[in-house]
Amino acid sequence: MPPRSAPRPSRALGLAKEDFDFDQEIVQVRRQVKMVRTKLCFALPKGRKVREVPLPPSVAKAVWRHLDLFAPVPVTLLWDDPTPPQTAVEAKHRRPRTYNLMVTGRERKAINRNYFNSYVWKPALAEAGVIAPLEESAPDGARVWEPSREHGFHALRHFYASEQLEAGESVVSLARWLGHSDPGFTLRKYAHFLPRAGARGSTAIDAVFS
Incomplete structure (x- = not known):
């Protein structure tokens, strides 16, 4: 690998x-x-x-x-x-x-x-x-693209994980699907992909006191 x-x-x-x-x-x-x-x-x-x-x-x-x-x-x-x-x-x-x-x-x-x-x-x-776009090849004929680590193929995995967590899926299940042995690692790694996560907590409290 x-x-x-x-x-x-x-x-x-x-x-x-x-x-x-x-x-x-x-x-x-x-x-x-x-x-x-x-x-x-x-x-x-x-x-x-x-x-x-x-x-x-x-x-x-x-x-x-x-x-x-x-x-x-x-x-x-x-x-x-x-x-x-x-x-x-x-x-x-x-x-x-x-x-x-x-x-x-x-x-x-x-x-x-x-x-x-x-x-x-x-x-x-x-x-x-x-x-x-790739305008021309390097002198040795290699195809050289601009660095784009954040847009690597692995970004699809991040997208999947963040969407699952945002939808409320169990982090334990997600860890199993991703091949992580520790659900805590999954949560630590992908928690920053949850920009709207805090809104659910506020909505839950509003529902209790409304």
Whole structure:
């Protein structure tokens, strides 16, 4: 998993059709597409925290639309470490696994998170006017965007957490969905995303004395 300062689309890029249970209205976070020494492999999510997250009907509808437009692609990668195994135990643990990925590249392969960030996420932000467009490449041919850590892919996670808390969802449930072992950490991390939270307390007291 990338360091904290890096973008984190790895889990989204590892989503497969079989992770969605439309009847139970849940999506299972069970893997990520991880890069190890320039090679991709499947691995457990960060902290090895497999979990189930609610799948709202509106999101399920969007997923179905995506499936209608883009058929899932079976992708096979080694598990956890793409380097050649040295022992029978390593060979068993790293054996190839195949999943029907929801998002793949033009060559119908798993996507490198760095490629996604530079060629998909940042261009989308520029198109939406969130960051400045990329006018030209660096001398070495690299695509260099303006620093925009606050607009990284991880911002979607912040948005989800803040909306859940603002709606009054239990911080214990939210911590479980985010993969946090300590609900207190979840509250400390996302409390500042609640600009209207104090208004609910005032409204509650007014209701008691009115």
